[in-house]
Amino acid sequence: MSTEDQAVGLVVASHGRHYAVALDGGGQRQCYTRGKKSGPAVGDRVTIRLEGDQEGVIIGIAPRRNLLYRSDATRSKQFAANLDQLLIVLAPEPEFSDDLTGRALVAAWSAGIEPVILLNKADLTAALARAQARLQPLVDLGVRVVTLSALDSGEVHHLLDPMLRNRRSLLLGQSGMGKSTLLNALAPDAGAATQAHSDALGTGRHTTTNTRLYTLPNGGELIDSPGFQAFGLQHLSAHDIEQGFPEFAPAIAHCRFYNCTHRHEPGCGVLEGVAHGGISPARHALYQRILEENEAAQRY
Structure with missing residues (x-):
């Protein structure tokens, strides 16, 4: 195949197995993949055959710095690749899920991506204090929480502009x-751009299943992905899951056994930390739930 028949670009939108690729030399192509193997994600550098x-x-995906995705027993969902930070949007109302928030943090930390929580709807003052109190254990872990409307x-x-500039x-x-x-506030043309890509990708007016990259007017790139109601992490190994709980690291150095699972072993530094207040029992319970889910999936 002649190199004249090929081009290189960035995946800027996806819907199912259809992708919009912005070419390095200018212009954009609507692309697809062949075969059943895992496809590209928004943020991937790819080679295409014209x-x-x-x-x-x-026909090719460049090596990634990272990939954020979720997976359960039935399917996986790739969010985006080559990220600098994950912005997790929460609000006082409706009540957010501590479990889902914790899982998103595990996914980010295990992939080496910096998480930031954006606590929206700051005008809901009565509920705001309760939400901030619920997030305090994460603040104590070093997670940045930005409260805004x-x-x-x-x-x-x-x-947000200073933390978004020059970052994806x-x-x-x-x-x-x-x-x-929040997306519309940061990227004013987001609604129009989403509809244009929905039309181009043949997905109709309902764009909630699209993932799309926006170049921000004040610098940086922002990727919008659909809302979620579940966050399985079955693609993570036990070591990956452990990496998703960085507060365990100092305690792990004191575990008696090198292959400690931090669930029941005698002389476990993590269990000692939970018992004496150095590690949140709720965070440790989440760690155990994720491990148990993944072990159950492997049995079936």
């Missing part, structure tokens, strides 16, 4: 947290 004037076949675009830009960020949140309002 077809006609507007389409292409993705997505309805105040000036405040949004003041708080993924915007992720449970349904109802105000993620779309």
Whole structure:
């Protein structure tokens, strides 16, 4: 195949097995993949074989720095690749899930991605204090929490532009947290761009299953992904899961056994930490749930 029939670019949108690729030399192609192996994610650098004037076949994916995704017994969902940070959108109302938030943090930390929590709907003052109290254990772990109102675009830009500039960020949140309002504040053309890509990818008016990369007017790239109601981590090994709980690291150095699972072994530094208040029992319970889910999946 002649190199003249090929091009290199960045995946900027995905829907199922259809992708929009922005070419390095300018222009954009609607692309697809062949075969059943895992395909590219938004944020991937890819090589495509050109077809006609507007389409292409993705034939290669460049090595990734990281890949954030979730998986359970039935399916996996790739969020994005080559990320600098994960922005987890929460709100006081409707009540967010501590379990899902914890799982998103595990996914980020195990992939070497910096997580930041954006606590939206700051105008809900009565519920805000309760939400902040629930997040305090994560703040104690060093997780940055930015409190804001997505309805105040000036405040949004003041708080977030410095941390978004020159970085690629993924915007992720449970349904109802105000993620779309926040996206529109940061990327004013997001609604129009999403609809244009939905039309181009043949996905109709409902764009909630699209993942899309936006170049921000004040610098940086922001990837928007659909809301989620589950966050399985069955692709992670036991070691990966352990990496998702960085507060365990100092205690692990004191474990009696090198292959300690931190669940029942005598002389376990992590269990000692839980018993004496150095490690959150809720975080340790989440660690055990994830391990048990993955072990159950491997048995079947």
